[in-house]
Amino acid sequence: MVGNQKKIGVLALQGAVREHIHQIEQLGHIAIPIKRVEQLNDIDGLVLPGGESTTMRRLLDEYDFTTSLRQSELPMYGTCAGLILLAKSVQDREDYHIGKLDIHVERNAFGRQIDSFETMLNVTGIDHQVEAIFIRAPIIKSVEQHVEVLSTVDDNIVAVKQGKYLGVSFHPELSNDLSMMKYFIEQTID
Numbered sequence: 059m060v061g062n063q064k065k066i067g068v069l070a071l072q073g074a075v076r077e078h079i080h081q082i083e084q085l086g087h088i089a090i091p092i093k094r095v096e097q098l099n100d101i102d103g104l105v106l107p108g109g110e111s112t113t114m115r116r117l118l119d120e121y122d123f124t125t126s127l128r129q130s131e132l133p134m135y136g137t138c139a140g141l142i143l144l145a146k147s148v149q150d151r152e153d154y155h156i157g158k159l160d161i162h163v164e165r166n167a168f169g170r171q172i173d174s175f176e177t178m179l180n181v182t183g184i185d186h187q188v189e190a191i192f193i194r195a196p197i198i199k200s201v202e203q204h205v206e207v208l209s210t211v212d213d214n215i216v217a218v219k220q221g222k223y224l225g226v227s228f229h230p231e232l233s234n235d236l237s238m239m240k241y242f243i244e245q246t247i248d
Contacts, residue, residue: 064247065222067092067101070168071117072220073139074108077111077231095126103247106140106156108193108229111165114139115155127156130219133222133246134158135239141225142196149199160202161215179228181209181217181237183245189235190228196214197227222246 063086068078070091082089082105090101098104104127106114118124127134134156136144143155147162174194178187188209198215201207209217209226216227217238222248230238 061239063087064102064243065090065099065100065123066103066105066243068105068107069114069123071123072114073107074137074229075107078107078137078239079103081231081236082172082243083118084189085236085240085243087243093121095122096114098126098130098132101132102136103243104130105242106134106136106143107231108138108140111139111142111155114143118143118155124156131222133224133242135224135242135246136239137226137231138193138195138229141143141198141227144225145198159218159220159225160205161198161220161225162200163196164199171225177211179209179211179216182206183208183232184237184241186237188230188237189233189234190226190230192216192228193232195227243244 065088066082067090072091079089144159145163146157146163149164176191179190181188205220224242
């Protein structure tokens with residue numbers, strides 16, 4: 059796959075970094091853990107992993123990523139906490155984190171850790187059901203008109219795409235299903 063091989067960064071400050079790197083490599087692309095802002099210049103797309111969004115935001119600020127990511131034109135893919143970082147509006151927050159997706163998100167909307175669950179989802183653009191693992195997952199409460207809703211659970215929006223930005227409420231990196239990562243690489247990166 060050398061001709062189409064992409065360099066995909068995974069923000070490596072906190073969260074499920076190793077799992078995303080493994081999926082990128084399984085798809086035949088180059089995975090790069092991103093720990094410094096300068097590394098953003100050397101990648102084709104960036105994954106914002108699941109983790110703890112408040113901690114991730116503090117680390118984004120501490121390592122000077124916040125402004126760079128807000129200004130960046132890189133394709134980005136956020137899972138769970140990564141979705142929260144990409145949202146323009148987060149319930150109970152005055153400001154946004156990176157603000158690439160024109161959506162409003164409620165953190166931990168599916169409940170606490172004990173309320174975690176797995177399900178199979180229909181996702182627009184993927185020809186089979188996708189395994190989805192929800193852990194303290196956010197819900198996308200509303201989207202602007204130009205945001206494409208890709209999937210829902212019980213009428214709750216859990217996956218969206220806006221141009222070169224993809225966000226999901228769940229953790230596809232914790233399953234063996236590579237579909238969401240493949241979708242990100244094929245549908246958002248030139």
